[in-house]
Amino acid sequence: MEKGVFTITENVPVAAGVYRMVLAGDTSAVTAPGQFVDIRLPDLYLRRPISVCDAADGRLTLVYKTVGRGTERMADMGPGRELELLTGLGNGFSLDGCSGRPLLAGGGVGAAPLYLLAKRLVQRGVRPLAVLGFNGASDVFYADEFAALGADVTIATADGSRGVKGFVTDAMAGLSYSYVYACGPEPMLRAVWESSATDGQFSFEARMGCGFGACMGCTRQTVNGPRRVCKDGPVFLKGEIVWDG
Amino acid sequence: MGRLNVDLCGVGLDNPVIPASGTFGYGHEFAEYYDIDCLGAFSFKGTTKEPRFGNPQPRIAECAGGMLNAVGLQNPGVDRVIAEELPRLAKVFHKPVMANVSGFSPEEYAYVCERLDKQPQVGWLEVNISCPNVHGGGMSFGTDPEAAAQVVRAVKAVTAKPVIVKLTPNVTDVVSVALACEAAGADGLSLINTLQAMRIDLGTKKPLLANVTGGLSGPAVFPVAVRMVYQVHEAVHIPLVGVGGVSSAEDVIEMMLAGAAAVEIGAANLTDPYACRDIIRDLPAVMDRYGIQNLRDIIGGAHG
Structure with missing residues (x-):
């Protein structure tokens, strides 16, 4: 820091x-x-x-x-x-452990951090799939920027006004991939977590006090016990995640 | 002895600046950012007998001049604090640490204090009596002079270390609780804990915090803390630690003039990880500006 x-x-x-x-x-x-x-x-x-x-x-x-x-x-x-x-x-995404063809799943503004991830993957010679979900065509951003990096971009919109009609998981259904990186609202993360067969990393949002691990304001439960989204996350491995309810 | 040195219950401090419990973890997060040996001391995360996950999310809200928290005493429990946190702390902090203790019965407080009493790193036990008394209808120990005194007696029976009782401001008469703690054997008092508060989300039209209420801290509470420290200083003869919204070297001096022998800094650590380091750095120049030679000479200086 x-x-x-x-x-x-x-x-x-x-x-x-x-x-x-x-x-x-x-x-x-x-x-x-x-x-x-x-x-x-x-x-x-x-x-x-x-x-x-x-x-x-x-x-x-x-x-x-x-x-x-x-x-x-x-x-x-x-x-x-x-x-x-x-x-x-925060910890950020790890590029280690990802082999083959990774899929980047972004929900809304959650697509933003996946851009630097796509850039780093491409620098390593890995061409990712990017599936970016939005509510409608007016919400779509960075489709061209991801494509310019060399990512294979699929856009999904909930209202069908651009790309695949439906959610990120609908657009992921027909794709072949070996690893998932996801960032977006928690219901979207959970849907990707449940529907993807591969390992992956999931980046969470949280209401934070400090942002650097001091206040325990953003703690969530994991299989390894309580973890701070700001310091231990925001990225958690698929196998660490525990969902509420 | 330097200009910033003070004494707290017989233990010397290089300066009066003490990060407050709950805003400094067990120290090592901040040790990544600066050499925390510059601190007078620090008060570690409120520790209980059993591990606690704390409250559901969201736990944090904001307001003008401050913040609300409802973390709910998340901590790994006293056994793991002793086994894991204190050895890790020993590598980055080479002064006595203040052990903040919470409990839900006098027996639980005593259990935790008895274990921490045996730790040579611990210089003081800071007993947070704002917790609900599970055998007393859930009312906070700190809102009833007799319940507060019970906790103090239980703790004093199991420790030889100085016991500093952290008082809640959520009372009609803080002086009566302070006097009860002093009479029960407290070696010092720290005040104030957070003020009970709440926010409502206009979007959902429901309380913003999952716990409904939370504790208000930050500059908004500073004048309340100064007032309570001033009032308690008039009444008791044991040293006080001033806490509540302190954010600058000027605030430290104001709190000491009200009657504080040392000063805890809480929320400011969360908005700037370097807050305590910078306040310590700023103190000599601010003392010069106000004609103060030694901080230890100004304690309670505002009183007639």
């Missing part, structure tokens, strides 16, 4: 209520795809955890959805604005 000041260089909408913010600063603490940053925002007491979409050479890209006061405040910020971030938080 590092604490540092970043400067916004770009903050533009990429889909309905979804923005891409690019920041300039020291990205050296970002060591794995699937990690997140924790952003101090004016007048809000707690930082806001946002997953890293891309990080390279002092350029940090976040793709976030406006869901509350923090992200709405972020959406109003223009280039030149400085923000204080904690970077390199």
Whole structure:
């Protein structure tokens, strides 16, 4: 983890209520795809955890959805604005253990951290499948960016307005893959977890206090006992996960 | 002796800054970020007889100037704390640690304190009496002077280490509980624990926290804590640890003027992992600005 000041260089909408913010600063603490940053925002007491979409050479890209006061405040910020971030938080996805053809399953804005994962896989000579699910065509983002990396992209929309009609799991049904990486809302993660026959890694969202393992605010139960989403996660192995209810 | 040195129940501190229980784990998370030997001490995660998972999610909410938590005393239980956490802590922290203890009956408090009493790393036992008394209708020990005194007597019977009782602010008269704890043998008091609070989600129109209520902490509670420390300092003769929304070197000094011999820092650690290190670094310059030579000389300075 590092604490540092970043400067916004770009903050533009990429889909309905979804923005891409690019920041300039020291990205050296970002060591794995699937990690997140924790952003101090004016007048809000707690930082806001946002997953890293891309990080390279002092350029940090976040793709976030406006869901509350923090992200709405972020959406109003223009280039030149400085923000204080904690970077390199969370374990992130591991590229080890993935052989053959991995499938990246993204639900909504959960597709964002899968972008840096796809990039890293392609750098290793692995061409992933990317199945990205959204509510409708206006919510779709980064389909072209994933394709430009060399991923084989399938889009699913719940209302059928673009790509396969249905959920991520519907679009996954006919595909052949050897490993799953998933990020998205918990019902989507659970559906992927239940329907996929392969091993995999699943990245969870949580309401956090600190974001770096101190407060136990984001703990969830696992087969190995209580684990903090922010510090022990946000990525958990398929076999570790315990679902509520 | 340096300008920042203070004494807490006969144990010397290099400075009065103590990360508060529940905001600093068992130390090693923060030891990844800075050398935690710079701290006066720290109070580790509230520890109970049995392991506890704590409350369901969500456990955290936010408000203007602070946050609510309903973590629910998640901890691995005293046996694993002694077997795993304390040896791990010994590698990164070379000073006495404050052992924060919770329980649901006087016997449980005594069980945990008796085990921690044998640990040479433990300098003080901080007894959190905000827990519900399962044999007393679920009311918090800390809201009833006699129930609080029962816990203090049970703990004092099994330990030779200084016992600091952490008081809840959720009472009509904090002074009466403080006096009862002092009379029962407490060596010191820390105050305040979090204030009972709640938020409602406008989207679901239901309580935001799964536990419905949670404890409010952060700068919003600082003036309440200063007031209670001031009032209790007027009444008791044992040292006080001021806790509640302390976020800066200035706040540390204000809390000490109210009557605190040492100061715990809680929520600030969660919004900035370097908060305590930076406050310790800032103290000498802030003391200079206000003409303070030694911190130990200002304790209770606001009193007539």
